[in-house]
Amino acid sequence: MELGIVSGQSIREGESRMMWWNNTGWGAGSWLAMSVMMVLFWGGLIALSVWLVRRTRTSPPSDRGQSATDHPDQVLAERFARGEIDEAEFTRSRTILHPPSDRL
Incomplete structure (x- = not known):
């Protein structure tokens, strides 16, 4: 028994109206990859920030401005x-x- 038509698809009794992208889901491997990429992104951003701060920081002047x-x-x-x-x-x-x- 059909309840109605949504976006050209018929809905049967007991089916959800949500699409869920064909119910494929992401699975454990995809979630693990996404977590690793998030850690790499934030780690890279922090490393870049530290590098920029160290690169732009000036060295303290010597006693008389002479080099060693x-x-x-x-x-x-x-x-x-x-x-x-x-x-x-x-x-x-x-x-x-x-x-x-x-x-x-």
Whole structure:
């Protein structure tokens, strides 16, 4: 016995009017895949955020704005020019950096 026609389909007694996409459902595998994709999405979003924050953060300035690769003679000359060391200290430090080559 038919109860009526909905969208061109007849409805029989005991049938639901909802479509349910042909009652196929998603199954356990599809739900597992969807859960994994959600975790990957949020993990990737968090990782991207952390990377951007670290990338844009500026490094703290050094004591005098000098890099660690300055040549020792240059540093010594700058300290002497600023008056941090006197001539005797400059000469002694320069001798330590460049010992005489007349050793036998």
